[in-house]
Amino acid sequence: xxxxxxxxxxxxxxxxxxxxxxxxxxxxxxxxxxxxxxxxxxxxxxxxxxxxxxxxxxxxxxxxxxxxxxxxxxxxxxxxxxxxxxxxxxxxxxxxxxxxxxxxxxxxxxxxxxxxxxxxxxxxxxxxxxxxxxxxxxxxxxxxxxxxxxxxxxxxxxxxxxxxxxxxxxxxxxxxxxxxxxxxxxxxxxxxxxxxxxxxxxxxxxxxxxxxxxxxxxxxxxxxxxxxxxxxxxxxxxxxxxxxxxxxxxxxxxxxxxxxxxxxxxxxxxxxxxxxxxxxxxxxxxxxxxxxxxxxxxxxxxxxxxxxxxxxxxxxxxxxxxxxxxxxxxxxxxxxxxxxxxxxxxxxxxxxxxxxxxxxxxxxxxxxxxxxxxxxxxxxxxxxxxxxxxx
Numbered sequence: 001x002x003x004x005x006x007x008x009x010x011x012x013x014x015x016x017x018x019x020x021x022x023x024x025x026x027x028x029x030x031x032x033x034x035x036x037x038x039x040x041x042x043x044x045x046x047x048x049x050x051x052x053x054x055x056x057x058x059x060x061x062x063x064x065x066x067x068x069x070x071x072x073x074x075x076x077x078x079x080x081x082x083x084x085x086x087x088x089x090x091x092x093x094x095x096x097x098x099x100x101x102x103x104x105x106x107x108x109x110x111x112x113x114x115x116x117x118x119x120x121x122x123x124x125x126x127x128x129x130x131x132x133x134x135x136x137x138x139x140x141x142x143x144x145x146x147x148x149x150x151x152x153x154x155x156x157x158x159x160x161x162x163x164x165x166x167x168x169x170x171x172x173x174x175x176x177x178x179x180x181x182x183x184x185x186x187x188x189x190x191x192x193x194x195x196x197x198x199x200x201x202x203x204x205x206x207x208x209x210x211x212x213x214x215x216x217x218x219x220x221x222x223x224x225x226x227x228x229x230x231x232x233x234x235x236x237x238x239x240x241x242x243x244x245x246x247x248x249x250x251x252x253x254x255x256x257x258x259x260x261x262x263x264x265x266x267x268x269x270x271x272x273x274x275x276x277x278x279x280x281x282x283x284x285x286x287x288x289x290x291x292x293x294x295x296x297x298x299x300x301x302x303x304x305x306x307x308x309x310x311x312x313x314x315x316x317x318x319x320x321x322x323x324x325x326x327x328x329x330x331x332x333x334x335x336x337x338x339x340x341x342x343x344x345x346x347x348x349x350x351x352x353x354x355x356x357x358x359x360x361x362x363x364x365x366x367x368x369x370x371x372x373x374x375x376x377x378x379x380x381x382x383x384x385x386x387x388x389x390x391x
Contacts, residue, residue, distance in 0.1 A: 059260065059296045061218060063118070064110040067141060069098035071226045074234070074366065079333040086354035088364040090238060091336065092227070095343075095371035099144070100167070103371015104250055105137035107219035108211035113141050115215050116205040123148040123197050123204035126211070127186040129317060130155035130177075131341070131375040134210045134247075136164040139173035148202070149173040152189045154181040163378040183209065212249025212282065214290040220253025221260060228261045238265050238366035240359060244346035245269035245307065246316075248282035250370060255283065255300045256290070265366070269307050270349040272342050273316040276307035308358075311349035317341040317375075323348040324383050327376075339372035340379045 073096070077089040099106040116124060124142045128135040128151070135151045142149035151168055157177040161169065168175060176193070178185055186209060194204040207216070231237045245251050251269040258267060271279055280302040287298040313320055319327070319340040326348040330336040338344040350367060359365050 059294070061222060062111065062215075062294070063114050064218070064222070065114045065117075065145075067099050067110050067113070067144065068102075068106045069096070071230060072096055074227075074230055077334050077336070077367075080330070083329075083333060084351060084354050085361070086365075087239070087359045087361060090364060090366045091334075092241075092366055092368045094223075095337070095369045095373065097371070099137065100140035100171070101371065101373060102137035102140055103133060103373075104220070104368075105134045105211065105371070106141065107223055108216035108249060108253075109137060109141045109207075109219070111215050111218040111222075112205070112207050112211050113145060113147075116147065117145070119203070119205065121147070121203045121205040123150060123194075123202050124207060125150045125152070125190050125193050125197075125204045126207040127152040127181075127190055127209055129153065129341075130159055131164045131317065131378060133164060133339075133342075133372045133375055135173075136167050136171070136374065138207060138211075139168050139171040142173070143171045150193055150197075150204070151175045152181075152186055152193070153177055154186075155179065160378065163376075164374045165378075167374060208247075210247025210249050212247040212252070212286065214286060214293045216249050217253040217256060217286050217290065220250050221257035222253075224254060224257025224261050224263055228263055236364070237263075239363040240365045241265045241267045241368060242308075242346065242350050242365060243267070243269055243368040244342040244370055245271045245279050246273060246342055248279045249286065250368075251279065251305065252283040252286045252300075254368075255304060256287070256298050259298055259300060267306065269305070270311055270346040271307055271309060272345045273312060275312075276305075276309045279307050280305040308349055308353055311345055311352070313345065319344055319379070319382070321384055326351055328383075336369070337373055337376075338369075339376040340382070341375050342372045343369055344376075 072093045074090055074092050077091055081089045094104045097103060097106050113124070124138055124147055126135055126138045130153050132153060135153060139149045139151065149172065151173050153175055155177060156179060159165065176189060178189055190206045194206050197204045241254065243250055243254065254267050257263065269279060283300065283305045284302050287300055291297045313323065317340065323340070323344050327338045327340065327344040330338050330347060338347050347367065350365070353359060
């Protein structure tokens with residue numbers, strides 16, 4: 001079908017007849033009506049994807065499992081909006097997706113685990129830090145599906161069994177520890193484990209760090225479909241969406257979904273490790289792999305990946321007094337629980353960018369809460385006592 005702009009009436013006509021009239025060259029000019037109609041359509045139905053409101057190509061999402069409790073809610077943060085004196089602040093509660101409180105990870109794993117079942121895999125192998133949210137979420141999904149789970153984690157095997165690490169063991173995961181592991185070390189170790197399981201007659205699916213690959217990225221492309229429907233129902237679309245970046249898959253998925261579903265919001269990632277170039281290169285690689293695996297060539301380029309750099313601080317999963325103060329502020333003002341590795345740093349970065357004037361008072365910002373609660377408990381002693389003083 002030749003690409004052309006479509007609006008509500010044009011799309012409705014197409015749905016009824018599965019064709020446009022030969023004389024029709026473009027849609028009417030009711031752009032707002034078009035946006036609302038298409039958003040509601042995406043939320044309740046599963047039509048061919050309309051890329052930027054053009055019928056440029058269609059993409060059928062592969063089968064996914066229904067593990068998450070969706071849709072997650074969008075809430076306005078009234079008190080922090082007033083306190084920070086900036087734009088209207090909203091939060092997308094992907095910390096409440098369920099599945100052992102797995103946050104954003106379960107959206108990706110709905111696609112990754114479905115792929116494992118299609119390929120008759122019996123083991124899920126993945127990697128991460130000692131307090132990895134993704135690793136724990138993978139262990140939970142494996143337990144739910146009756147699969148084995150083997151985690152390759154950085155750190156000392158004698159470290160305290162608390163937080164996510166405690167839950168990994170509670171969920172029955174087998175764990176291999178690699179002290180001070182690089183990404184290449186993780187990949188090599190997982191490949192070796194997959195070969196070892198194959199020699200035992202088992203088949204393993206190796207899921208990369210954060211499930212940030214072509215398959216996992218589908219989780220957040222699909223989430224944009226959900227959000228477009230919610231925005232349409234609210235008759236509102238945020239000017240900006242802000243999300244923490246740890247491995248890059250969530251941001252890459254959001255940008256892919258933005259292209260697929262015509263989302264107008266500007267999407268920002270706040271990196272909690274590495275730098276802006278790393279996440280731009282990661283996104284491009286994911287899209288290249290996506291094109292090879294699923295036959296969909298995304299038009300997203302490195303320059304479209306907007307990173308608010310400068311908030312890594314002392315390093316990955318290390319938060320200082322400023323970040324911890326913001327974590328406490330979010331808890332006391334909005335009863336929002338952030339973690340020290342991802343959402344706390346990103347929320348601190350958001351607060352600083354508001355103070356710098358990046359986001360205007362008449363704009364709205366949606367913060368995507370990706371979860372990570374259990375990873376905070378091992379760091380409880382790091383909070384300065386004065387932070388907990390009343391008031």
